[in-house]
Amino acid sequence: xxxxxxxxxTKISTRMMAGRAFLIKTPxxxxxxxxxxxxxxxxxxxxxxxxxxxxxxxxxxxWALKMLVELIGNFPLIEVPVRNQNIASEKAFFQxxxxxxxxxxxxxxxxxxxxxxxxxxxxxxxxxxxxxAAVIFFDEAQFLKNExxxxxxxxxxxxxxxxxxxxCLLVGQPELEEVxxxxxxxxxxxxxxxxxxxxxxxxxxxAQEDLISALIEFHNTIYPIxxxxxxxxxxxxxxxxSGFKLNALGPAMWSAFETLWIASGVSGSVVVPMHYFTAxxxxxxxxxxxxxxxxxxxxxxxxxxxxxxSGFRESLKIRKILxxxxxxx
Amino acid sequence: xxxxxxxxxxxxxxGTLRIYESIGSIGAKYCYLNKVKPxxxxxxxxxxxxxxxxxxxxxxxxxxxxDFAKLAKLFEEPISIxxxxxxxLINDLPKLYKQTRYSLWGNNMFSYxxxxxxxxxxxxxxxxxxxxxxxxxxDNLVNVTNKEKSIKGFRNDIKLLKxxxxxxxxxxxxxxxxxxxRWSLIDNELINTQAKKFCSALIYTEKKLQxxxxxxxxxxxxxxxxxxxxxxxxxxxxxxxxxxxAMSFEKPLKYPCSAEIADLLVKIGPKGIGHFMHSRxxxxxxxxxxxxxxxxxxxxxxxxxxxxxxxxLYKNSFESIxxxxxxxxxxxxxxxxxxxxxxxxxxxCPRIVTLxxxxxxxxxxxxxxxxxxxxYGKCNSKEINYSFYxxxxxxxxxxxxxVTKWIGYIEIGTHQILKQYTPGFMFExxxxxxxRYINIPICQGILTEIIDQLLLVHLQTWICALYEVxxxxxxxxxxINLKNHFRAKIxxxxxxxxxxxxxxxxxxxxxxxxxxxxxxxxxxxRDEKGHYDTVKKRSNELEVTFDELLAYRMRMNDLFQLxxxxxxxxxxxxx
Numbered sequence: 073x074x075x076x077x078x079x080x081x082t083k084i085s086t087r088m089m090a091g092r093a094f095l096i097k098t099p100x101x102x103x104x105x106x107x108x109x110x111x112x113x114x115x116x117x118x119x120x121x122x123x124x125x126x127x128x129x130x131x132x133x134x135w136a137l138k139m140l141v142e143l144i145g146n147f148p149l150i151e152v153p154v155r156n157q158n159i160a161s162e163k164a165f166f167q168x169x170x171x172x173x174x175x176x177x178x179x180x181x182x183x184x185x186x187x188x189x190x191x192x193x194x195x196x197x198x199x200x201x202x203x204x205a206a207v208i209f210f211d212e213a214q215f216l217k218n219e220x221x222x223x224x225x226x227x228x229x230x231x232x233x234x235x236x237x238x239x240c241l242l243v244g245q246p247e248l249e250e251v252x253x254x255x256x257x258x259x260x261x262x263x264x265x266x267x268x269x270x271x272x273x274x275x276x277x278x279a280q281e282d283l284i285s286a287l288i289e290f291h292n293t294i295y296p297i298x299x300x301x302x303x304x305x306x307x308x309x310x311x312x313x314s315g316f317k318l319n320a321l322g323p324a325m326w327s328a329f330e331t332l333w334i335a336s337g338v339s340g341s342v343v344v345p346m347h348y349f350t351a352x353x354x355x356x357x358x359x360x361x362x363x364x365x366x367x368x369x370x371x372x373x374x375x376x377x378x379x380x381x382s383g384f385r386e387s388l389k390i391r392k393i394l395x396x397x398x399x400x401x
Numbered sequence: 402x403x404x405x406x407x408x409x410x411x412x413x414x415x416g417t418l419r420i421y422e423s424i425g426s427i428g429a430k431y432c433y434l435n436k437v438k439p440x441x442x443x444x445x446x447x448x449x450x451x452x453x454x455x456x457x458x459x460x461x462x463x464x465x466x467x468d469f470a471k472l473a474k475l476f477e478e479p480i481s482i483x484x485x486x487x488x489x490l491i492n493d494l495p496k497l498y499k500q501t502r503y504s505l506w507g508n509n510m511f512s513y514x515x516x517x518x519x520x521x522x523x524x525x526x527x528x529x530x531x532x533x534x535x536x537x538x539x540d541n542l543v544n545v546t547n548k549e550k551s552i553k554g555f556r557n558d559i560k561l562l563k564x565x566x567x568x569x570x571x572x573x574x575x576x577x578x579x580x581x582x583r584w585s586l587i588d589n590e591l592i593n594t595q596a597k598k599f600c601s602a603l604i605y606t607e608k609k610l611q612x613x614x615x616x617x618x619x620x621x622x623x624x625x626x627x628x629x630x631x632x633x634x635x636x637x638x639x640x641x642x643x644x645x646x647a648m649s650f651e652k653p654l655k656y657p658c659s660a661e662i663a664d665l666l667v668k669i670g671p672k673g674i675g676h677f678m679h680s681r682x683x684x685x686x687x688x689x690x691x692x693x694x695x696x697x698x699x700x701x702x703x704x705x706x707x708x709x710x711x712x713x714l715y716k717n718s719f720e721s722i723x724x725x726x727x728x729x730x731x732x733x734x735x736x737x738x739x740x741x742x743x744x745x746x747x748x749x750c751p752r753i754v755t756l757x758x759x760x761x762x763x764x765x766x767x768x769x770x771x772x773x774x775x776x777y778g779k780c781n782s783k784e785i786n787y788s789f790y791x792x793x794x795x796x797x798x799x800x801x802x803x804v805t806k807w808i809g810y811i812e813i814g815t816h817q818i819l820k821q822y823t824p825g826f827m828f829e830x831x832x833x834x835x836x837r838y839i840n841i842p843i844c845q846g847i848l849t850e851i852i853d854q855l856l857l858v859h860l861q862t863w864i865c866a867l868y869e870v871x872x873x874x875x876x877x878x879x880x881i882n883l884k885n886h887f888r889a890k891i892x893x894x895x896x897x898x899x900x901x902x903x904x905x906x907x908x909x910x911x912x913x914x915x916x917x918x919x920x921x922x923x924x925x926x927r928d929e930k931g932h933y934d935t936v937k938k939r940s941n942e943l944e945v946t947f948d949e950l951l952a953y954r955m956r957m958n959d960l961f962q963l964x965x966x967x968x969x970x971x972x973x974x975x976x
Binding site for chain 2: 173174177200
């Protein structure tokens with residue numbers, strides 16, 4: 073049985089790190105949701121969301137869009153993980169979007185046929201949506217090329233003709249901001265005006281309170297749902313049943329992230345990407361499995377080791393190098 | 402199935418599916434919305450078909466294994482609408498099927514209502530072969546040849562996809578909103594109301610049908626109409642859509658008799674009635690002279706009135722040409738004579754062709770019998786001796802005095818006016834004798850009265866069919882096969898008859914497609930001399946054509962012989 077439990081814990085940990093277990097609300101997510109809701113309800117056709125890697129943009133966007141349905145009603149949504157292509161092909165582009173839609177005939181027809189099929193799919197559903205719009209969430213949108221934007225413009229125009237709206241949520245790395253700047257410089261105002269008028273810089277956890285808030289969300293999550301137990305109960309059931317709460321780890325965890333940040337010499341205030349935070353939490357819980365009991369003794373070193381093992385330190389090193397490169401040193 | 406689970410998204414406009422919509426109509430819309438070829442739609446449908454254990458139907462949706470719930474989910478349409486794509490409600494009507502051969506088989510054409518098509522709708526109910534008006538609007542259905550081939554593994558109704566697609570999406574004039582993002586469509590409620598009336602007439606008739614009556618007639622559609630009428634379930638909608646709406650219903654003819662005899666009469670069945678109609682024709686003696694016999698005897702005379710000269714001309718022409726053929730064409734390739742009886746336009750006077758067609762109904766071999774008897778194959782006078790074995794209670798019928806045995810000679814071929822003018826006749830020896838010895842049961846008493854009435858009704862139909870064929874200028878100018886056309890006409894006009902038991906005997910309910918008044922053949926010619934001159938001129942032209950053709954064939958034949966001889970001598974020299 074202990075072996076089985078161990079396997080189960082590994083499964084949960086892996087699913088968590090892959091972002092496929094559950095989505096939690098953080099203060100950043102809450103803000104993100106508010107912003108997207110505002111964009112969608114004020115008639116925008118798109119928005120830019122960019123940020124450093126591993127911040128949890130994709131998961132946050134998924135969470136926000138899921139919550140948005142409850143706020144503003146159902147709407148058609150397509151999540152498109154953008155592929156980097158050397159040569160942009162209209163046929164491949166629309167085929168990929170149809171594939172993401174799970175359209176039965178995504179492989180069939182010419183570029184025009186695929187565009188028309190996508191249009192039909194979007195229009196039919198957008199018309200029935202409360203916001204009269206369809207949302208396409210482009211993940212890693214920095215890979216989109218000029219042509220892609222033109223084709224999106226065509227789709228958007230056709231939806232306009234049919235009395236509905238296409239909203240393109242472009243989520244990606246900070247290079248996205250550069251793409252926008254380039255468009256402005258080369259006079260492609262139509263694309264910027266349509267899809268990039270709104271923007272949001274996504275950040276990680278930047279205060280101890282935010283970290284504690286995220287820990288509270290983790291603590292309150294029931295996972296796996298079929299087992300009807302708290303997420304942390306999979307690791308430290310006795311402690312949880314005795315009243316231990318994950319937010320108790322907050323100060324120690326923040327202190328560990330802060331220590332590593334200062335030690336790395338990276339400029340600015342501390343920002344903890346969600347990925348490393350989640351990894352550190354999973355690491356800590358896995359370490360505490362053996363010492364699970366009514367009274368859990370959590371030493372700072374356990375948390376520090378987990379934070380170090382999360383890969384945060386290595387990411388800071390890369391960040392430092394990039395900073396130095398930018399400043400020309 | 403796995404594919405559907407994985408890629409379960411398609412383009413469809415929820416709320417646009419209509420009840421009883423044909424698969425062709427749905428497929429055309431599907432292909433347009435998804436920008437795919439029909440093949441993709443066929444693949445989709447094959448996933449819903451299940452084991453495909455069809456009942457006797459031409460409709461894909463009548464498959465009991467068809468997964469309507471899955472289709473409803475895919476199209477986001479209410480299951481209440483999707484489940485009404487099937488005609489199952491009126492498909493399984495066993496009594497009606499047994500008695501009238503009622504069926505929902507579609508015709509091979511693409512039949513549509515222009516008003517429905519303009520509103521983006523085509524129904525399987527438009528395709529039913531006996532329906533010629535729209536069940537919703539009452540408009541005449543347009544029939545277009547459907548050149549599409551059958552698709553293996555699918556019912557024939559799927560062949561409609563392409564013609565419907567072409568009508569709607571390659572031609573914007575038919576359904577104006579076809580290519581817009583919002584389709585204007587016919588109201589589901591309207592379809593439902595009209596379809597309900599149509600179906601209820603059939604269901605009501607099915608419920609009322611009993612086994613104490615027999616129905617016979619060559620035309621299943623007429624049989625259906627009469628059956629519906631007999632059960633007083635002929636509502637306006639059914640009457641409108643049915644192609645045999647011109648059927649006139651006479652007052653039932655009553656034949657009083659005891660309950661036992663009535664039982665026996667009804668039990669004879671269509672096949673037995675057919676046999677007695679047959680035997681009555683060949684054994685009816687001159688002294689009896691029922692009305693049908695008088696009409697039949699007078700018919701050749703009526704037809705020849707004002708046309709005896711035409712016949713004489715034809716006779717002379719035929720004989721001279723036959724002599725030429727015998728003298729010159731012996732051993733040569735067969736040359737068709739100038740008069741071609743299978744086509745009006747190859748005979749100078751249409752009446753000669755009518756006389757030729759008349760032989761079809763005067764021959765004992767092809768007499769006025771219902772189709773049921775021909776299950777044995779072509780019923781000829783040799784077989785008639787044996788065909789009575791199948792009549793079940795023959796002894797009871799004889800005992801009741803309505804049937805008796807008849808032994809003697811029958812004369813055949815007495816009315817075959819043109820038989821001797823058939824190409825090749827002069828060469829033939831006596832193929833068949835003029836008399837035959839037969840031993841058969843024949844009707845008598847009340848059964849004779851009934852049979853005489855049936856023969857009269859059938860004869861009227863045959864004469865009207867003859868008249869309509871001759872008077873139809875479209876047929877005269879065309880090159881269609883007249884015998885087939887005549888047979889089709891007889892089938893179309895064939896009466897339907899119900900024989901059923903009543904409290905005091907039996908009654909005959911007859912539904913006829915023709916007028917009771919026989920056509921006046923003489924009226925067709927006003928200027929007798931002018932007509933004869935025209936016939937003579939045309940006859941000469943045909944003879945000239947014949948001579949030229951004959952000369953050409955003979956020359957070609959000689960050249961061929963010459964060439965063959967040359968080759969033979971060349972080969973001989975080489976060797």
